[in-house]
Amino acid sequence: MNENKIGTYQFVAEPFHVDFTGRLTLGVLGNHLLNCAGFHAAERGFGMATVNEENYTWVLSRLAIEMEEMPAQYESFSIDTWVEDVYRLFTNRNYAIRDKDGRPIGYARSVWAMINMHTRKPIDLLSVNGGSIRDFICDAPCPIDTPSRIKVDTGEETASLRAKYSDIDVNGHVNSIRYIEHILDLFPLDMYRTQRVRRFEMAYVAESYYDDTLSFYLEGESGSYAAAIRKNGGETVCRAKIIFDNK
């Protein structure tokens, strides 16, 4: 019953996709998750290419990844993805990440909206193709918490950078995955020797562009951190929550 609703995609942890500990980086995993969303949607008639014909586009609003273990260099793994629910203004897409033997090693949750590319206004998902996206709703298990509210109080800047050529995606925005990489770069290398990221949550709030100055704010302790990125001294671009576990 759920078979055509779940898309499953195979990967291998490539040498340049692992960090210094030999485990897949969270940025690469995030990239794979977004690609799987694209494959799954395209195969079912509501992918980027199809919705772009209507001048609509999918926008990633939230992403939460929780991993028990990351694939090691050269290991095969797979990603299942499915639509958990569809509402007027957003849809929830979930993921299971499995090791080479099919055992779940992590899960992810994402929240997407659809907007008109010209007006940037949200589209009622239940009106797109008569709401047929709902035909793919699937109740596969995703035993991790839903994305939570992220609050960052500190006004003290931890780091800053200017958005460069390699940060910018085909839409002309800093790409969603780069934010994750830049936030993980706020932590010292030594931390990753003894700890690993168990959960990473991201709330995407606004777009940033080439040459924007991105300021990073980080607070927290004992393995639980919140981070915000603001652009050009003002507007919040995204907020993240990062939970480390001892290895």
Place this chain on the structure above:
Amino acid sequence: MNENKIGTYQFVAEPFHVDFTGRLTLGVLGNHLLNCAGFHAAERGFGMATVNEENYTWVLSRLAIEMEEMPAQYESFSIDTWVEDVYRLFTNRNYAIRDKDGRPIGYARSVWAMINMHTRKPIDLLSVNGGSIRDFICDAPCPIDTPSRIKVDTGEETASLRAKYSDIDVNGHVNSIRYIEHILDLFPLDMYRTQRVRRFEMAYVAESYYDDTLSFYLEGESGSYAAAIRKNGGETVCRAKIIFDNK
């Protein structure tokens, strides 16, 4: 005759692997080239895993990539790779990059040495497995110039950064591809609107490590540039030559 000597690998230009112009980034292409080297060598018994058993490792010394055209987002392409020649202290590995119809859209040349992982001393390639790597030498065409000598005279720093967690690979070094990305980030986004990188050459000179300060030196004009990266105010890490063409 050349069939088992050439390895061919299939790829698709993924959404997060293209730049703002919708074309595959040179960094991602470089990553694919290095992976293809790994696949090809592993399949023929002289890959990293095998040579590591002897405490040897492959070290990339030169890389030159010359592209007529970059694959566009969602396009399929393939990479052929083969060994051009093997000498005592280095081997030349070449590549052809083909579009979805098999038409060559670019070529690449690389130079590799093998070193002892402990002593960091070079290994005589003709002594490894009785020089059997030579059995795979192949004379497939690679109609681009060999890597040239790169000279950078300027003492004026264009940019600098500290090597971060996401720059570091499984060997504990700043990864070879990151240098390429950081060098391309020296050029303004606007340049990539009207020009494209036709040829990128890299000479890898020394390793750099976490928290090293990398200083970038850039000189040249009219589409032909040379760049150097030096670490901690001194030693040269790598040198690059970048040739742009009008689109």
